[in-house]
Amino acid sequence: MKQTKKAFTLVEIIVVSAISAVFITTVVMLLINFRKGYSKSEYSGILMQETALLIAHLRTDLNNAVDKQIYTSENQLMFNAYNNSKGITEPIVYTLEKAPQGRILTRKEGNGKARTIVKSNVASLTWQTSLDVYETKPVPVKRLSIDLDILLEAPNMPEKSFRLRSAIFPNRVNKQIN
Amino acid sequence: MNSKSGISLIEIVVAIGLLAAVLAPVFLIFSSGNRNMEMTEAEFRAHNCAIEIMEQIISLPYKHIKSGTYTSSDVKNGLNFANSAILYKISENYESELKVEDMKEKGKSIFKKVSVKVSYQATKNSASKRSFTIKTMVANETN
Numbered sequence: 001m002k003q004t005k006k007a008f009t010l011v012e013i014i015v016v017s018a019i020s021a022v023f024i025t026t027v028v029m030l031l032i033n034f035r036k037g038y039s040k041s042e043y044s045g046i047l048m049q050e051t052a053l054l055i056a057h058l059r060t061d062l063n064n065a066v067d068k069q070i071y072t073s074e075n076q077l078m079f080n081a082y083n084n085s086k087g088i089t090e091p092i093v094y095t096l097e098k099a100p101q102g103r104i105l106t107r108k109e110g111n112g113k114a115r116t117i118v119k120s121n122v123a124s125l126t127w128q129t130s131l132d133v134y135e136t137k138p139v140p141v142k143r144l145s146i147d148l149d150i151l152l153e154a155p156n157m158p159e160k161s162f163r164l165r166s167a168i169f170p171n172r173v174n175k176q177i178n
Numbered sequence: 179m180n181s182k183s184g185i186s187l188i189e190i191v192v193a194i195g196l197l198a199a200v201l202a203p204v205f206l207i208f209s210s211g212n213r214n215m216e217m218t219e220a221e222f223r224a225h226n227c228a229i230e231i232m233e234q235i236i237s238l239p240y241k242h243i244k245s246g247t248y249t250s251s252d253v254k255n256g257l258n259f260a261n262s263a264i265l266y267k268i269s270e271n272y273e274s275e276l277k278v279e280d281m282k283e284k285g286k287s288i289f290k291k292v293s294v295k296v297s298y299q300a301t302k303n304s305a306s307k308r309s310f311t312i313k314t315m316v317a318n319e320t321n
Binding site: 006007008012015016019020023026027030034037038040041044045048052055059063132134135136141143145147164165166167168169170171174175178 | 184187190191194197198201205208209211212215216218219222223226227229230233234236237238239242262263264265267269270319
């Protein structure tokens with residue numbers, strides 16, 4: 001009874017392959033799930049950041065707006081705002097421009113250079129000014145607001161998008177009109 | 179006597195077990211990245227909602243900023259603010275609470291403290307709610 005070469009038994013091989021099959025399947029499933037999640041969130045971070053930057057700019061500028069004349073068109077938002085650091089009032093212009101990857105959004109302050117704020121494709125953007133008048137006593141209260149609806153898309157990937165709806169209530173202008 | 183020993187079943191099982199234990203944290207890191215992104219988005223939207231509520235209150239004339247505590251059932255798009263004709267305008271629905279307090283000096287209101295608390299769900303799957311509060315002061319400029 002002398003055993004010189006010991007080999008795997010059939011049972012051992014079956015057990016090992018079953019265990020590794022379960023293990024490998026789990027790993028592959030995890031990888032696939034991760035890939036799915038990653039590609040979904042890959043651009044959502046960038047789009048979210050750009051939306052946050054845009055809305056922060058708009059909030060600051062519109063809160064400093066001193067003139068109730070806020071001009072809006074499909075591609076432009078224009079108003080006069082007080083510049084705290086310079087101590088003067090100057091026009092601020094937001095423009096939607098055509099670019100190779102879609103539409104971008106630029107911001108121009110006074111005579112300065114127009115700077116790009118949103119580089120991703122601006123799929124749709126509405127900036128609607130509305131003046132609500134409330135019949136309060138003794139005098140009615142007026143409230144000016146800019147309703148925003150922003151939809152950003154990743155360039156050439158419309159399935160990756162970020163949408164935000166909000167309203168801005170320019171503080172100085174509202175104090176002026178009441 | 180065994181002159182050539184192979185890998186035993188126990189060894190393989192242990193090896194796979196170790197590998198799994200090492201890889202598990204790596205995958206957990208990936209999934210936590212996605213979760214953090216989701217949480218950031220939820221927080222951003224809730225924050226935006228809070229600023230929206232706050233801005234519309236502080237842009238009103240001072241005497242129309244009426245003191246009081248307004249709960250989630252009062253602070254909704256289209257409802258009246260403090261039983262006046264002024265209506266709330268809120269783009270996205272969040273559970274929110276608005277508090278306006280008077281700060282008086284010699285019986286005269288000189289400041290109003292406005293605080294907005296917004297509750298939100300951090301991720302789609304989590305049941306627990308998070309909340310944060312933003313506060314500001316409005317000065318009485320009428321005298």
